[in-house]
Amino acid sequence: MPAPRIIRMAMLGFLASAMLATSTFAEPQQGEQIVLSSTEHHAPGAGAQGFSALDTEKIRETEEKYVFETEVSKIMKIIINSLYKNRDIFLRELISNASDALDKIRFMSLTDSASMSTNSNLNISITADPVARTLTITDSGVGMTRQQLKDNLGTIAKSGTSEFLSKMEESKKDDVSLIGQFGVGFYSVFLVADRVTVASKSNDDPAQHVWVSDAVNDFTIAEDPRGNTLGRGSQITLHLKEDAVEFLEPSNVESLISKYSEFINFPIFLWKGHNETIISEKSETLESNDDVEEEEIDSEKTEPEELTEEVWEWSQINTQKPIWTRSPKDITEEEYVEFYKTFTKSNDGDPIAWSHFKGEGDVDFRSIMYIPPRPDANFYQSLASATNNVKLFIKRVFITDDVAGDFFPRWLSFLKAIVDAEDLPLNVSRETLQQHKTLKMISKRLVKKALDMFAQLAKNDEKKYSEFISHYGVALKYGAIESQSHRKKVASLLRFRSSQNAQDAVVGLDHYIERMKPDQKHIFYASGMTIEEIEQSPFLERLVADGYEVLYFVDPIDEMLMQNMPGYDGKSFSNIAKGDIKIGDDSDEAKAEHKELEETFKPLQNWLKSTLSEYIDKVTISKRLATSPMAIVTPEFGLTGHMEKLLAAQGMNAAQKEDALYKFMASQKKTLEVNPKHPIIKALLDQVESGEPDEDITQLVTVLYETTSIRSGFQVKDLRGFTQRIEEVVGKGVGAEVAKAPTLKKEEEEEEEEEPIVPEDLFVGGHDEL
Incomplete structure (x- = not known):
């Protein structure tokens, strides 16, 4: 191997060893790399995550043992024995807690700028160590003192375990979604770990402390023998169970971050690797020979060699910013479209329209709702089924996408939306959501905003609104049938073909009424399977000849619509194929003439x-x-x-x-x-x-x-x-x-x-x- 190659590998090995042996946690930087051989340990900052034998001995000498309160022990048993199927939520809970800790220190810094001096970076980092079988989540948040470690992680005073257990008993089932609602999300770590170590440093405590538990009956707290490795914040190390090694795979961790925490306010870094191919020069003579003249070595021919190296680096996972937290005036149309495609994971085209707003007052939430370029496949055949078109976030933490029916009536379930609520408890259960007063108020606001969005589209862009009606007009008709409270508003949004424009559905009821004859008392319509069938109907002849406009109803739902919406804006609907139609001259002379015809015939x-x-x-x-x-x-x-x-x-x-x-x-x-x-x-x-x-x-x-x-x-x-x-x-x-x-x-x-x-x-x- 040529001298440059030997030196390069030696330097990389030295750098890797230095990172692994360091006793101070280094803040991750996007793109920070290390090149390692396949036999080298790839977890950075191991000194901050693990303990040497001497460190362990010092902890044992200074640790204090505490027994979990009874309610906490019950929580442990429920989590370990009952909630296995949903165990991947542990990462969501830890990231959510880390985000809360970062929010707290950022808030404190508004009045005390010195609070940030211990660690100016605000982020979350995650590393996996397959050799030690550990997963470590580190944040630079507010941290915890020794007493806070005891109170928050082991006693009923702060954890809310009593309320959690009460709810579990009421629901008569093991509902993992309740974890976190009462501040007990941390305990979900025992779904995947049989031992947990928490190192934490607060500005209010001169020393960094370590909390350790194996989820049995007790936990210990000791001063960290490594000193202040964090500066400020918390580091949770999970010693994973044998059946949880899947969470050591960076791709699996990345998938969970993208699913649950993509829109957390703070950057989330993951230590992950990838292979890179480099080209080096390969000497034809692999061993040096002292007897060979220097001139001969220099004259030796070399040929390129492709080598594959494993490169590990910090990679930010939540690169998609939560644009709903920004002001709409600061967001470009391209950003909205790009976010739609990212959010829906769809490449079917640009959305027809969108609405970005903030709900304030009785309830605080932010939302962006989109009209997709076309309905999902079988949308109209599956209106009776639930859809997953609404993603619910609480303080930017993804909770569920199984709430569309709670936010939108089914006739609006084609909308795709994000709702980020401030007033809902984290991880509310499905049953709790349906009964929660805040959710009902959000639903009313969303429906109103959706109808306003349609009205604005109709007013500002006739071409796009025509496209919208072609895809979703039938859904609006369902709305006019099903919703008495929104019927008039929805009816104003409907568009039909008519005897004045049979090609496109552009005639609104307001437009029709504006064009009505002075003596006309009814909105005339004709129903048929096709426009051609209607236009061949004998019922149109006199009306069209006399200049009356007739709406054309060709959707099967139109007949049901007329049964549920007999009139609009003071005008009743009249089917030109039914009953005694009132048209033409209504004078006494005309009546007399008609009576004479009746006698004649x-x-x-x-x-x-x-x-x-x-x-x-x-x-x-x-x-x-x-x-x-x-x-x-x-x-x-x-x-x-x-x-x-x-x-x-x-x-x-x-x-x-x-x-x-x-x-x-x-x-x-x-x-x-x-x-x-x-x-x-x-x-x-x-x-x-x-x-x-x-x-x-x-x-x-x-x-x-x-x-x-x-x-x-x-x-x-x-x-x-x-x-x-x-x-x-x-x-x-x-x-x-x-x-x-x-x-x-x-x-x-x-x-x-x-x-x-x-x-x-x-x-x-x-x-x-x-």
């Missing part, structure tokens, strides 16, 4: 009612037809053709078939409206007035009724008879004889007819939860 009305008695209840002169001869209108409380199609696609049980409201609506016979200005209707009137129409006329009217039924949105009941009647009419037209279509009796028709099916809660009014 009365013979035809009577004959049509008799001929089609199996299908219709009455025949009237239409006010809504312009070019079609007739249309089939549903009574106000009947089922339209579109509704029948929707019901036919649903499941139905015996109880639903007997639902009184459904049976009432399904039994309503239709009304046949005729257009008195249409030549076919005029010709039929002449036929009736000249005598009893023959069988051919009756057959033609039956075909006309069936084709009208299709145009009106209904399905033909007697499809076989309909096709044969069409064939017969065509046959006569071309001079061919076709067998007459059999006339079905009403009972036979009912046997062949598929009864519409209704979902269980279709006719039930809205409520606040889906």
